[in-house]
Amino acid sequence: MSILLSIVMPAYNEEECIELVVEQWTGMLDRQFPADNTRLIVINDGSKDRTGEILDQIKGKYPKLFVVHQKNGGHGNAVVNGYRQAVALDSEYVFQTDSDDQFVTDDFMKLWAKRHDSPFILGYRQVRHDAGARLIITRILQYSIATIYGTFISDSNIPFRLIKGSFLKKLLAQLPDPEPFAPNIFLAVMAKKAGCNLFDIPIVHKERQTGTVSILKWKLLKVCMQSFRELARFRLDLNRKVKAIRQPEPVTTL
Template identity: 35%
Template sequence: MEKLYVIIPAYNEGMNIEQCIDDWYPIVERHNGNGESRLVIINDGSKDNTYEIMQKLAKDKPLFTPLTKANGGHGDTVLYGYRYAIRHDADYIFQTDSDGQTDPAEFEEFWKARDQYDAVIGNRIERGDGKDRKFVENIVCLLLRMIFGVKIEDANAPFRLMKASLVEKYINKLPEDFNIPNIMFTTYFVYHHEKVKFIPITFKPRQGGVNSINIKKIVKIGWKAVGDFHKLRREINDV
């Protein structure tokens, strides 16, 4: 039986975290290979009661593993979760976010495609988080095409099912605290002609709480990313 690890970072999600667990725990129950599949939510040093709620709810949910760590940002926390899944011998890693913008009902289409593809990644054709975010994504994809020569419509969608062995193949190419790992994983997969499928997904407005990443932070991260992209481009064939 295949072991699925659903990896979700969380920061100051006290308003959303219970609904997030209610949404995604049934997915893990449904695909519980040998009793070892897990919903893993990583608290990224929240200043609210996110982790306390997680601990309370975990008492009645044996397939839910709440983790906590010092604040390091979304990318750092995603990588922390991926490494945790790899250490625990996951067969598949699915990553999404805790803000209620993705739809668990769309997971099954991704799961059905796992035998034909090594990674199945969401494509947010319409985005409920605003035109600014869509504009930023378009700029990112333009940069990836210019620097890496890859054509990708949505590089950073937080709705992706990947074979753990594929994640392990590329994860050590990135710094441990890399801000935008999913963008580079998508880039690596496409550049190296891994078996990847992009499936359209819905992407709703944030369902509560405050987004910790504003446009000012996005611009700062993006500016640093340009330098990172050029460095990683020089090393991209060292697999």
């Protein structure tokens, strides 16, 4: 049976809110797509707390929930693993969000309403409730992308994005090797340069009520510099990769 929509959600040390977030997003799927086959794919990224245990305990309670456990590889690695799981399920659409309960499920429909207008759609945290250092680094990334690639993306790394499954498969095939620290940025850049209208739809971003942010202060600056270097190197291959993404899908005959 084909999958209309898969939601990809990385999770790391979110024992305080993971069941609530699963309930919220599976509830949204039940309300908006009662007759369709949908999935919530949660990638437990080697959590050190009870996140993985809780996910295993509640699987039977939420039939749409699909849990994958992996060794800790970081947020970006967990996201890509989730994307690959969704593509393997032949999902028509793939949506990605985070497990920290900072987003509102109702905002999903703003992106869903545009699904026929673009194969790659982003939300945009117009009012962002994060630490000041993260806001500054987001601004640095905005201008880095504008400088390196000649294009402006409001929130290139946002974990609130809707992608057509067949287009995501093409994007994943063009990710640089080794896998970048923040692959969502590279996917957004490739989609933009391939001519997609990303829309940058304003969405609600709530203050974090539970857990802790895993990347702070000097580590955050180090990550920013790493991402800048990766983006600069990727510039050399971008035209070739965009050309591959723009290739029409092969027509299969029965």
